[in-house]
Amino acid sequence: MMWANPFRLRRRGVLGMNRRNIDYIGRYNDRRYYPLVDNKLETKLVVRNAGVTVPELLGVVRTQHEIEFIDVVLEPFRQFVIKPAQGSGGRGILVITGREDDGFRKSNGDVWSLRRVKRHLSNILSGLHSLGGRTDVAIIEDLVISDDTFGDLSHEGVPDIRLIVFRGYPVMGMLRLATKASDGKANLHQGAVGVGLDISTGRNVSAVQFDRPITHHPDTGARLDQIAVPHWRELLTLASLCYDVTHLGYLGADLVLDRRRGPLLLELNARPGLTIQIANHEGLVPRLSRIELLEEHSRDPGVRVEFAMQHFVHHPYRGQQSLWESDTPAQGSTG
Numbered sequence: 001m002m003w004a005n006p007f008r009l010r011r012r013g014v015l016g017m018n019r020r021n022i023d024y025i026g027r028y029n030d031r032r033y034y035p036l037v038d039n040k041l042e043t044k045l046v047v048r049n050a051g052v053t054v055p056e057l058l059g060v061v062r063t064q065h066e067i068e069f070i071d072v073v074l075e076p077f078r079q080f081v082i083k084p085a086q087g088s089g090g091r092g093i094l095v096i097t098g099r100e101d102d103g104f105r106k107s108n109g110d111v112w113s114l115r116r117v118k119r120h121l122s123n124i125l126s127g128l129h130s131l132g133g134r135t136d137v138a139i140i141e142d143l144v145i146s147d148d149t150f151g152d153l154s155h156e157g158v159p160d161i162r163l164i165v166f167r168g169y170p171v172m173g174m175l176r177l178a179t180k181a182s183d184g185k186a187n188l189h190q191g192a193v194g195v196g197l198d199i200s201t202g203r204n205v206s207a208v209q210f211d212r213p214i215t216h217h218p219d220t221g222a223r224l225d226q227i228a229v230p231h232w233r234e235l236l237t238l239a240s241l242c243y244d245v246t247h248l249g250y251l252g253a254d255l256v257l258d259r260r261r262g263p264l265l266l267e268l269n270a271r272p273g274l275t276i277q278i279a280n281h282e283g284l285v286p287r288l289s290r291i292e293l294l295e296e297h298s299r300d301p302g303v304r305v306e307f308a309m310q311h312f313v314h315h316p317y318r319g320q321q322s323l324w325e326s327d328t329p330a331q332g333s334t335g
Contacts, residue, residue: 013283015274020250024288028167028249029270036246037268038131041085041139050245052238053264055081056142067121071114074104079143082121084129084136090185092129094120095157097143107156107184144264147257149230152220153177156184161197161235163253164272164284167297168243169304170236171287171312173197174279175229179209180219188275193217195224196280198314202232205314206281233305235263240301242268280314287312 009016015024036042044054058080059073074080078099084092094117096104103111112120121138123129130136146158153159157178164172174194178184181191188194193214196205207214207224216223229235239253242265252272256264277283290311291297298304 009283013285014277015284015288017274019285020274024166024250025271029251030247033247034270037248037251037270039085040083040087040267041137043265043268044139047242047245047265047268050241052241052245053261055144055258055264055266057139058142059140061121061125061138061140064122064125067118067125070118070121073140074117077140077142081141081143082117082124083139083141084124085139086130086134086136087124088131089189090187092120092124093185095143095184144256144266145259147230147259149228149257152222153217153224153227154186155179155217155219157182157186157192158256160186160266161229161255161257162272162276163236163239163255164276165239165243165251165253166288166291167249168240168301169291169297170199170239170308171291172276172280172282172284173199173202173236174276175204175227177217179217181209188273188279193224194275194279195227196276196282196314197227197229199236199312200309200314202229202235203227206279208275208279211275211278229257231257231263233309236305236308237301238263238265240304244299244301282314 036046041060044057048054058077061067061070080096082094087093095107097107098105100111103113104117105111124136124138127133127135144158146154150159154177159175159177162174162176163170174196176186176188177193177195178186179191179193183190186192191210193207193209195207197203198205204225204227209218215225235255238255242251242253246268248270252269254266254269256266258264
């Protein structure tokens with residue numbers, strides 16, 4: 001791991017796990033609201049009613065008996081996603097991009113039989129992929145088609161945008177790009193690429209894989225220093241609105257850009273990770289403290305977004321040491 005020594009991290013305002021858990025999650029996240037974000041179906045229904053755009057819900061499988069008739073449910077759809085309502089880290093997500101004879105073609109080209117899809121659904125319901133192994137339900141959603149802007153930036157999977165929202169103010173963001181190492185999932189711990197984003201513009205700040213700086217996508221070879229996320233203000237506004245819906249003061253919002261529908265919310269996280277700081281070469285603490293010092297917190301998501309865009313502008317290092325022990329970036333994969 002390429003983090004610097006603890007003293008330098010503290011000076012740069014890097015938020016550690018213990019402080020995150022005590023000072024932010026413990027203080028600002030009322031546990032009674034956790035079910036709203038820990039269950040993707042609950043999240044979808046609640047935020048949709050509040051005007052937040054989400055991928056279209058095609059169906060829900062709640063019982064083993066319903067699995068027997070899943071071929072009838074899926075018959076109208078050539079492309080869809082099946083996911084556990086209480087899954088985490090991308091586990092249990094099945095992405096179907098087309099049909100092939102009597103089978104279902106995945107994004108990597110593999111073809112699954114109907115029997116295998118049924119077995120996957122049965123595993124979801126039994127809790128194989130859920131938090132704590134609890135029994136679960138399966139969600140069937142419309143497949144998100146990535147915005148053309150991202151082109152060859154990602155390997156197989158759809159790029160998503162993680163935004164940290166504190167008391168309704170978006171304070172830090174990154175673009176997550178799937179790789180072969182991450183098996184097409186936008187999970188940084190599994191090897192996805194994280195591209196830090198300037199909150200004021202939606203433009204790239206830096207890029208990392210396995211906590212080390214890189215300049216190009218390790219699989220596609222695409223440059224990672226010329227990225228500008230479209231619909232940026234709208235994305236920030238959707239994330240900000242999620243605070244009003246969930247009442248969680250510290251949360252992570254995962255969004256995507258669909259070619260047809262524009263910005264969509266995928267899911268929310270009451271315990272968002274801290275690697276977003278590595279992707280941005282900047283700590284969260286100064287930004288969080290700036291929000292805490294406000295005498296009045298606006299109830300208007302648009303006002304909160306405008307404040308964030310004005311006050312959380314990314315500034316180059318200006319001679320400071322970066323967060324890295326070494327600042328020599330790799331061209332692609334980290335070897």
